[in-house]
Amino acid sequence: MIRYVGYPLGYLWASPNSVLGIAMMPLVLLSGGKARFQWGAMELYGGFAAWFLRNIAGGCGAMTLGHVIVARDRKMLNFTRNHEHVHVGQYMLWGPLFLPMYGLSSFLCWRAGRNPYLENRFEKVAYGLYPCFGEPPDEPEVKA
Numbered sequence: 041m042i043r044y045v046g047y048p049l050g051y052l053w054a055s056p057n058s059v060l061g062i063a064m065m066p067l068v069l070l071s072g073g074k075a076r077f078q079w080g081a082m083e084l085y086g087g088f089a090a091w092f093l094r095n096i097a098g099g100c101g102a103m104t105l106g107h108v109i110v111a112r113d114r115k116m117l118n119f120t121r122n123h124e125h126v127h128v129g130q131y132m133l134w135g136p137l138f139l140p141m142y143g144l145s146s147f148l149c150w151r152a153g154r155n156p157y158l159e160n161r162f163e164k165v166a167y168g169l170y171p172c173f174g175e176p177p178d179e180p181e182v183k184a
């Protein structure tokens with residue numbers, strides 16, 4: 041039952057956030073980046089996505105906006121995909137409230153003198169399940 045009702049409702053509930061990610065797609069594609077679908081989410085990486093993460097999003101390797109995962113490059117995307125999908129699930133639960141609640145959690149951590157990113161309650165869940173710290177390991181070359 042939850043598969044047929046909850047899942048579509050989750051997509052709809054998360055969609056205001058997904059729209060923010062989808063808005064990046066033309067810039068990513070025009071700047072040499074790539075877009076694809078995997079595991080029910082859109083993935084954007086390279087080009088503008090890399091620039092955005094480096095210059096606007098504080099230098100993180102990947103981030104999630106609803107059902108859109110934005111990553112620096114394909115390697116980082118593969119490294120962080122499981123972690124980012126925890127956030128996709130959080131967006132499906134919290135919908136338009138996710139970003140304000142995420143910000144509130146970070147603010148409360150900062151105010152209490154704790155790390156506003158790593159101690160954020162949404163990140164603690166995602167890192168608890170999929171700790172993808174640092175740089176991704178080298179991947180084997182794919183021969184065409």
Ligand SMILES: [Zn+2]
Nearest residue numbers: 123127163166
């Ligand atoms: Zn995260």
